[in-house]
Amino acid sequence: MTGEALALAAKDLRLELRGRHAVSTVLPFAVTLLVALGLALGPDRPLLRQVAPGLLWITVLFAAVLATRRSYELEGEDGALEGLLLSPADPAAIFLGKAAALSVQLLALEVVLVTVMALLFGLPLAAAPVALALVCLLATVGLAAIGSLFGVVAQAARTREGVLPLLVLPAAIPLLVDAVRATSLALEGRDVTGWLGLLLSFDVVALAAGTLLYGYLVED
Amino acid sequence: MGGAGGFRHVVRRRTHPTCRIDAHAACLDGVTRVFGQQPALVRVRLVVRPGEVVLLRGTNGSGKSTLLRVLATAVTPTHGRGCVFGHDLVTDRRDVRRLTELVGHQTRLYGDLSAAENLRFVARMHHADPALVPAVLEQVGLLEVADERTRGFSQGMRQRLAMARTLVRAPSLLLLDEPYAGLDDQAGSLVHALVAATIRRGGAAVLASHDDLVGFAADRTVTLAAGETVVVPQPSLLSAAPGGLT
Numbered sequence: 350m351t352g353e354a355l356a357l358a359a360k361d362l363r364l365e366l367r368g369r370h371a372v373s374t375v376l377p378f379a380v381t382l383l384v385a386l387g388l389a390l391g392p393d394r395p396l397l398r399q400v401a402p403g404l405l406w407i408t409v410l411f412a413a414v415l416a417t418r419r420s421y422e423l424e425g426e427d428g429a430l431e432g433l434l435l436s437p438a439d440p441a442a443i444f445l446g447k448a449a450a451l452s453v454q455l456l457a458l459e460v461v462l463v464t465v466m467a468l469l470f471g472l473p474l475a476a477a478p479v480a481l482a483l484v485c486l487l488a489t490v491g492l493a494a495i496g497s498l499f500g501v502v503a504q505a506a507r508t509r510e511g512v513l514p515l516l517v518l519p520a521a522i523p524l525l526v527d528a529v530r531a532t533s534l535a536l537e538g539r540d541v542t543g544w545l546g547l548l549l550s551f552d553v554v555a556l557a558a559g560t561l562l563y564g565y566l567v568e569d
Numbered sequence: 570m571g572g573a574g575g576f577r578h579v580v581r582r583r584t585h586p587t588c589r590i591d592a593h594a595a596c597l598d599g600v601t602r603v604f605g606q607q608p609a610l611v612r613v614r615l616v617v618r619p620g621e622v623v624l625l626r627g628t629n630g631s632g633k634s635t636l637l638r639v640l641a642t643a644v645t646p647t648h649g650r651g652c653v654f655g656h657d658l659v660t661d662r663r664d665v666r667r668l669t670e671l672v673g674h675q676t677r678l679y680g681d682l683s684a685a686e687n688l689r690f691v692a693r694m695h696h697a698d699p700a701l702v703p704a705v706l707e708q709v710g711l712l713e714v715a716d717e718r719t720r721g722f723s724q725g726m727r728q729r730l731a732m733a734r735t736l737v738r739a740p741s742l743l744l745l746d747e748p749y750a751g752l753d754d755q756a757g758s759l760v761h762a763l764v765a766a767t768i769r770r771g772g773a774a775v776l777a778s779h780d781d782l783v784g785f786a787a788d789r790t791v792t793l794a795a796g797e798t799v800v801v802p803q804p805s806l807l808s809a810a811p812g813g814l815t
Contacts, residue, residue, distance in 0.1 A: 356693040360682070367681035367718070427727075428675030435643055436694040437667040568662070569645045 350442040357446025361420060362453060370419045371454050379412040379462055387469055397470040402532035405462060406525050414514050416454050417496035421504040440564035444497055451493035459485050476538035484535055487548035488528035494555035495520050502566055524551050594619045594742055594773035595640055600649035602635055609635040611797045617773045622764055624787035625777040631793040633777035637744045641671035653742050670740035672748060676727040680720030684711050684730050687719060691734045701737050709733040709759055724751040732759050741772040748776060
């Protein structure tokens, strides 16, 4: 199963590098959204620093919806998803491969977004870089798991553009709350162990749900 | 077609309802598939033996593609059951998928991957040997464009690559849906080679086609009308194929 998941993740990342969808669409969208939200709040730097974690994760959440949609669009272009599902590969491997590729893309996006926020909002990234990195990693894995699971459901729906956000956004609310709170504490240099535990729990549940349910969701 | 009361069942084969692994490459036992209110297959009974090439004929909407998709486990029977080499179409899906390859209207290629990358990915997902890829590409006449992205390929080239995928996988049950569509004569002979290679391995092939030319390669023709089988055994013509298929 691991080999199949890695092959799928490598294929997805190669397609992304070739198609440059993330660079040409997701990244500009995310940066624009972040800057627009910052401008809407005004030039009050202490306020911006205070709300920065919320802005970051809302932006990442919307970007994740876009990236997920793109990931499944590529599978649907010429019936590739059906070919994938008709392979003897474990459906769980397909889910994990999709989630892994999405995680890598979102982590790369977060590096850019956090850098932009540090420059624009004066975020103290040096306060607890390891804790911040762990928060980003755990939150991203959970988000990618949700996206990969619901992405295949939305792909089968007639109104897939509207269905995906309706499925992903509510499911991601607990993760969003955890990630925002953990990021705030990490930026203040405070202990985030408890929040990391919550994020890890969310990841375990999301990955387990995806691994168990994906096969049922994709079958006719 | 019509309501359930209006279904015609032209031929009732007296086959054993359970597929025997040593005797049947594929079997369908009273398979019905309904999409919404519309029946696409109605109580279809079909047995395909190892070494057999079966041609499915019928008008548009007669259920040929659905039948192939049922055998490939892309579509689940609404009623009835079936199996491939003894593996149940519903409960043993992964085993059936290991043994079957459906070449349909869509080529299932990734446009931003090269021809070789597409095949290597298929090989990894199907536990086949990626080292076969160059030889297979040469066999289908695409070795020179092996490193080019398939987005720029013509439909014929894409069809050839779809057939190359079958050569990489070497399935036991080959399911071809209008395999000659978009292919020139030279590429058409690839279809024959694919079928012949499958038969040589002890497998079987089921082809759905409007093309009369395909008839010379079939052991048996099964005609579908409004989702129902309406027969038709024929003497084996495989050995009489021009140029030979074996």
